[in-house]
């Protein structure tokens with residue numbers, strides 16, 4: 001499942017390939033599950049628009065579209081009509097955005113094809129259909145703070161008075177966008193905090209450390225992905241996502257890379273959490 005660093009990597013890959021291009025036409029498949037806006041609304045928002053920018057909001061890919069008003073009678077100029085339009089894609093578990101040659105075979109489970117003026121296709125493929133496609137006329141806000149941009153002060157304040165375990169709070173998308181299970185475990189390890197501790201009981205100093213470690217872990221993962229961008233947006237294959245060398249995640253019973261103690265696993269709200277009993281307090 002793509003997490004924030006993978007989505008960031010995909011966004012960077014798309015940025016190089018599709019910004020400035022115009023969507024000429026849109027084909028939408030018959031499956032309704034991935035569509036969070038009506039097919040008519042998607043077609044209306046996408047067709048004839050120029051992709052101004054691609055950016056990430058949490059784990060969502062946001063295409064900023066510049067639409068054009070139909071030219072008034074007797075005039076030739078096509079001016080942007082300044083209607084904000086955003087196309088938002090969430091990859092879910094198995095979704096992919098693929099930039100391909102129109103002659104490339106359409107993969108099974110392709111739900112949308114945007115034909116670009118440059119002569120390429122932008123395709124959304126998703127076998128399991130947990131992905132989501134939607135269009136918005138006002139700025140899309142997935143909620144929560146952006147972990148790579150949030151200030152230490154604001155980050156620390158998020159956890160004040162929260163009785164839930166720190167791990168659950170980190171995974172709460174209403175608080176922090178886009179930090180998934182793997183990166184939450186890895187960040188807590190680096191900050192020396194056990195996943196089950198109550199968020200409210202963690203000291204300011206520890207939270208400041210957690211703020212740094214979350215960003216460090218995400219940045220390292222993004223840096224790792226930089227070289228493999230093409231695997232996500234160009235290839236039609238099923239490449240797996242890159243991974244940081246995990247220090248705790250998925251390493252139950254294996255020795256801690258710092259102190260040698262056996263890594264432990266606990267289940268929190270139905271999800272596995274991994275930690276070192278010695279390095280994390």
Ligand SMILES: [Zn+2]
Pocket residue numbers: 256257258259260261276277278279280
């Ligand atoms: Zn350790």
